[in-house]
Amino acid sequence: MKITRIEAIPYAIPYTHPLKFASGEVQTADHVLVRVHTEDGIVGEADAPPRPYTYGETQVSIKNVLEEVFAPHVVGLSVFDRSQIHAVMRRTIHNQVAKGALDIALWDAMGKALKTPVTTLLGGWTDSMRVSHMLGFKPAQELLDEARHFGEEYGITTFKLKTGRRPLSLDIEACHVLREGLGDDVDLYLDANRGWTANEAMEVLRRTEGLGLSLLEEPCDAKEAMSRRRLVEKSPIPVVGDESVPTAGDASRELLSGGCNAICIKTARSGFTEAQEILGLCTGLGVDVTMGNQIDTQVGSLATVTFGAAFEATSRRAGELSNFLDMADDLLAEPLQIRDGRIAVRHVPGVGAAIDEDKLTRYRTDR
Known part of the structure; x- marks a missing residue:
């Protein structure tokens, strides 16, 4: 279950109306779909929602820290090596949303490998x-x-x-x-x-x-x-x-x-x-x-x-x-x-968040 690649896909889906609150306003979900690919063909997935006005993270920063900072030290490890992977992430201060999405994607991959719901x-x-x-x-x-x-x-x-x-x-x-x-x-x-x-x-x-x-x-x-x-x-x-x-x-x-x-x-x-x-x-x-x-x-x-x-x-x-x-x-x-x-909850292996690939193609912003 070695990790072969970490993929961060930016995408944008509009809200039906602006969402307003004390710390900001959003009109579009500018998120990042995070995928952890393994040598066994299993892919763990999670969503990363940047909130620049609250945490300072953006689509660009999440994609860069995952693919350029974490991935070089995580690729080659097993998805079950969570302590080692978290040690890599802890070296970087902040970037909590990027770290959270990578962690959830790891759990998703583990659940799929074990044929067990993550919950x-x-x-x-x-x-x-x-x-x-x-x-x-x-x-x-x-x-x-x-x-x-x-x-x-x-x-x-x-x-x-x-x-x-x-x-x-x-x-x-x-x-x-x-x-x-x-x-x-x-x-x-x-x-x-x-x-x-x-x-x-x-x-x-x-x-x-x-x-x-x-x-x-x-x-x-x-x-x-x-x-x-x-x-x-x-x-x-x-x-x-x-x-x-x-x-x-x-x-x-x-x-x-x-x-x-x-x-x-x-x-x-x-x-x-x-x-x-x-x-x-x-x-x-x-x-x-x-x-x-x-x-x-x-x-x-x-x-x-x-x-x-x-x-x-x-x-x-x-x-x-x-x-x-x-x-x-x-x-x-x-x-x-x-x-x-x-x-x-979804009683299927992993988290249960199967992605509609046609929609991902439609909404991704890196192509």
């Missing part, structure tokens, strides 16, 4: 995950209409509201309108994408008290260390680290310093291997985890389901799995289905 290799806790849908920057009534549609169409009962706007009243109004319109049985939580100061976040919490909001994700910049600590101490609900905790080391720092008291795991930036390390820290410290979304395609969302369904702790909360519905198309040969508010 089973990871833990095999359950066979599906509940879905949380993310609501972007829109007027309050439009947000309510969107949430009702996703509830009626897909059975979704958990919604993450993208916040971090100024004036604060825009987000506060949206919280009240959504709770009144959706009722108490729907789970609502907030994600400010570093858009507020800690004091602004505390004001929002004060003015939404009694609405039953369950989480507050990444309210302010990680560099505001002391104010974040003060916010966590005073917040009546868990404060979730996201962009501030891309690695296991970052998660340790934020949890132990009081910068957050819950963690968002994103397989797109941690792969499956480091995601396990982060999950172990969280379960050991007794803090909640959520499975996040990096505006993933169906390929990326399936990876999240594969990991999230493998463990009890990651299955407790709904995973952010529905953003692929905002895309005009996808590369997955067999589209994902949301039924009764859940997405099922």
Whole structure:
């Protein structure tokens, strides 16, 4: 099972409408399909979603670091030599999305070689995950209409509201309108994408008290260390680290310093291997985890389901799995289905993300 080639294919698929949030706006999924080829003819695959405005990675940087920096030291190793491969990747600081995609592609190849679903290799806790849908920057009534549609169409009962706007009243109004319109049985939580100061976040919490909001994700910049600590101490609900905790080391720092008291795991930036390390820290410290979304395609969302369904702790909360519905198309040969508010794992060897080669030819941007 020696690796013979690492391939990074840039492609672009438009969204049906611009997606807006505190840290940026996207109109096209400019992603990279990562393939690990082996001497046995097995190919492991994964999707890499660059987020330049958040992590600094681009299609070009992901392709270059994979093919020019990692590949010369990884080609010739077995896909099962994960510790050696991760030692190669650790020499390069950052580039988390490139590393995460390579790791998932390795797990996909291992699952195919062993004729076993990767979710089973990871833990095999359950066979599906509940879905949380993310609501972007829109007027309050439009947000309510969107949430009702996703509830009626897909059975979704958990919604993450993208916040971090100024004036604060825009987000506060949206919280009240959504709770009144959706009722108490729907789970609502907030994600400010570093858009507020800690004091602004505390004001929002004060003015939404009694609405039953369950989480507050990444309210302010990680560099505001002391104010974040003060916010966590005073917040009546868990404060979730996201962009501030891309690695296991970052998660340790934020949890132990009081910068957050819950963690968002994103397989797109941690792969499956480091995601396990982060999950172990969280379960050991007794803090909640959520499975996040990096505006993933169906390929990326399936990876999240594969990991999230493998463990009890990651299955407790709904995973952010529905953003692929905002895309005009996808590369997955067999589209994902949301039924009764859940997405099922695929009981096939590997991750189960078979690619439609005709679509890849149509959307790739390097030819």
